[in-house]
Amino acid sequence: MRASRFFISTLKEAPSDAEIVSHQLMMRAGMIKRLGSGIYTYMPTGLRIIRKVEGIIREEMNRAGAIELLMPLVQPAELWQETGRWDKMGPELMRVKDRHGREFAIQPTSEEVITDVVRSEIKSYRQLPVNFYHIQTKFRDERRPRFGLMRGREFTMKDAYSFDRDVAGMQASYQNMFDAYTRVFNRFGLKFRAVAADNGAIGGTGSHEFHVIASTGEDALVYCKESDYAANMEAAEALAIGERLAAAQALTKTSTPGKTKCEAVAELLNIPLQQHVKSIALTVENEGKKTYFLLLLRADHELNEIKVSKVAGLKDFRFSTEAEIQDVYGTVPGYLGPIGAKLPLTVVADRTVANMADFVCGANELDFHFTGANWGRDVAEPIVADLRNVVEGDASPDGKGVLAIERGIEVGHVFQLGTAYSEAMGATFLDENGKPAPLQMGCYGIGVTRILGAAIEQNFDDKGIVWPDAIAPFELVLCPMGMDRSEMVKEQVEKLYAELMAAGVDVIVDDRGLRPGAMFSDWELIGVPHRVVIGERGLKEGNLEYQGRRDDAATSVPVDGMVAFIKGKLGK
Structure with a gap:
């Protein structure tokens, strides 16, 4: 990729309505453009990140045995009425009518649709287990959209839905997805924590949330440093403090x-x-x-x-x-x-x-x-x-230490739904004895576009964004000094660019002819994690200049060794 053929539009100042760091930096870096309240156009740089997030998710979903399909954004009201959620969801569910007066929902989630698909396709226990997923636009009519992609109205999510013949099968599918999510977030390069959670409006019997750790997070996460216990504040068990003593005072x-x-x-x-x-x-x-x-x-x-x-x-x-x-x-x-x-x-x-x-x-x-x-x-x-929120220093419910609290941003949630939807919608299969039984369901979601905001809240400095390698818009930027004036620089840039591309490095050349300060500022703001500077002075000494986004100073690297050096940095 060459910067002159790409679209880069950065701002020195964030718009006044950008409230938190991720919103400010994404607007300044030209990754999103506001169209309406809680609705954004994903600009080319932002879309590249989204596609990388989706690519990792797809690979791990496929690896876990899930099968991709695509369900519609607009869903008939009748399906939501079968489960009772047409009324229960309240104003967050956007309802529309077509020209014939028939009611539809602009989907915030797809439990009803996937259950409708499966009840017509799955007839026998021999077809189970099965897990379908899709990556699709969602819409939730938030009362007060804010924080950019963190709490917008239109967003992209990955939903997966598992179907099993019994509870044991559902629990095995749930664990399979839990493990897949762990791989996904590890590959993103983010610090995260999985915590026990309340099922909320989705329903079911058990769930876990996946949170990106960030001091600006809306959610309080409770965990024990001495054990594996972790839960969000809503679900964290608070044990009794002290023991009741005999009365010593008069009323x-x-x-x-x-x-x-x-x-x-x-x-x-x-x-x-x-x-x-x-x-x-x-x-x-x-x-x-x-x-x-x-x-x-x-x-x-x-x-x-x-x-x-x-x-x-x-x-x-x-x-x-x-x-x-x-x-x-x-x-x-x-x-x-x-x-x-x-x-x-x-x-x-x-x-x-x-x-x-x-x-x-x-x-x-x-x-x-x-x-x-x-x-x-x-x-x-x-x-x-148990009526209260836990506090720092409370005894851990597993008896293995005391509780600590940190902030997190929810980016994923996995649920054991059981038969809540299959029974409501008559989704059954014939078991080994030829008798009908309700399907046992699991539900698994990742906020694709929310990942961008959460990742920035965890990874930024006073210069801009610091993307992890795996989801950065580009892994590496080549910054030539006077490429339009120096044949030596131009020749080395073209040679190095071709070698890096051949090595599978996602690299962009900044051939816009900007001064070094402006060029560096753009890429530091955008958050490209690796940078190589090519200038005549260094070339005459046989060196190029490498600097990681988190590095305080540049490192000289021999020209002939730069490709191997970059591959080592990227683990390729």
């Missing part, structure tokens, strides 16, 4: 005027915050009937709403209104507690709260709290559940 109603926050009460009473319990009022409505729950957390802990939704009776919870709180507790928020509510309610305590004694809680009376509250003596034993 005392204490005046706390105007103190609605636990921190303020702790300061007023001079009692450590860790001895306080905060109360969270929830309501569940079912067929017009309301039931009330009071959740209790240690005051310095944070509620995990995903965990709450898994407590019996709380799947469809909402936070209680102030009017409901007044009716149930007889007071205003800030003074709620498990003792003396006006109406029947269910108390659910986090594991750590269930182990507390002599704790401080609201007295269900304006401007008052209880001190010295104890389970059994002052309030009935609660339902105990």
Whole structure:
């Protein structure tokens, strides 16, 4: 590739609406161009990276035995209505009508379509297992698109779907895909972590997320340095802290005027915050009937709403209104507690709260709290559940150390779906006994275009992007000094370019005639990981100048040894 025949358009400053580093650098490097809110044109440099990402994914999917097909972007509403997701997906699912008034979805995912394909094609256990995948455009009508390709509305994903005859087969297919994803992300050259996750709206029985590690990541990842335990914050198990001691204080109603926050009460009473319990009022409505729950957390802990939704009776919870709180507790928020509510309610305590004694809680009376509250003596034993987010230093659930937390960007997710979709859509096969049985499914996704943003968030400096070799737009750039004026330089550039191409190196020659500073700045911004400078002075000494994108200084390399040197750097 020659730069004069390619399209390079860099900017000195990022557009004002580019919020995070990856968005800023991709815009400045001319890799994407904004068309509308959350919708981008992939410019030639950006598209080269996308194609390399897709190439690695295809190779590993094929290696894992998956079979590529291509499913449509526009999908009939009837399929989504079969599974109930037409209504459950909410406004993120873009719905359109054709000229005949028939409804369609602009697909955000393809579980329904692939299940429809398989229910018409797979009839016997002899055809199983099978795994289909495609790489396709997706659309999700995000409420607030932001961060460039990190949270856009239109994007590219790789979806794979496995079908098996039984749970053991599904689990084997799941492990096969998990291993394939590990190979994919290793080949990308990115630091990543696979963590146990919640299945969310997709459904199913188990899942893992793949995260690119980056300090700017939206997701908190929990892991144990002494073991293999890893989970995202939503799924990380929080063990109980401490053991319950015998009551040592009398229950005392204490005046706390105007103190609605636990921190303020702790300061007023001079009692450590860790001895306080905060109360969270929830309501569940079912067929017009309301039931009330009071959740209790240690005051310095944070509620995990995903965990709450898994407590019996709380799947469809909402936070209680102030009017409901007044009716149930007889007071205003800030003074709620498990003792003396006006109406029947269910108390659910986090594991750590269930182990507390002599704790401080609201007295269900304006401007008052209880001190010295104890389970059994002052309030009935609660339902105990894991309700909180873990914190750094918590004991690991596997008993092998303590937990640490780092930030990550989700770029892949694998699910054990089971029969959630096959049963809803009547996707069955005939087993060994000739009896129909539902197909066991797995679902596996990688955010192809999101990889670009995540990779940059992990790999950048004050000059620009630093791409890993495998997904860089070009592996190597040749930067000639005065190629238009020096026959010696031109001849060596052409010779070296031909030899590198023959060696399988993805190389571009910058033949635009720019001054060295402008030329180097462009390629440092774009993030090409390797650079060779060819100039008359070096050639007269028999040397060329090599510099890696992360190197502080250049290295002189003999002209005749440069191809072998580059191949060594690239592992070719």
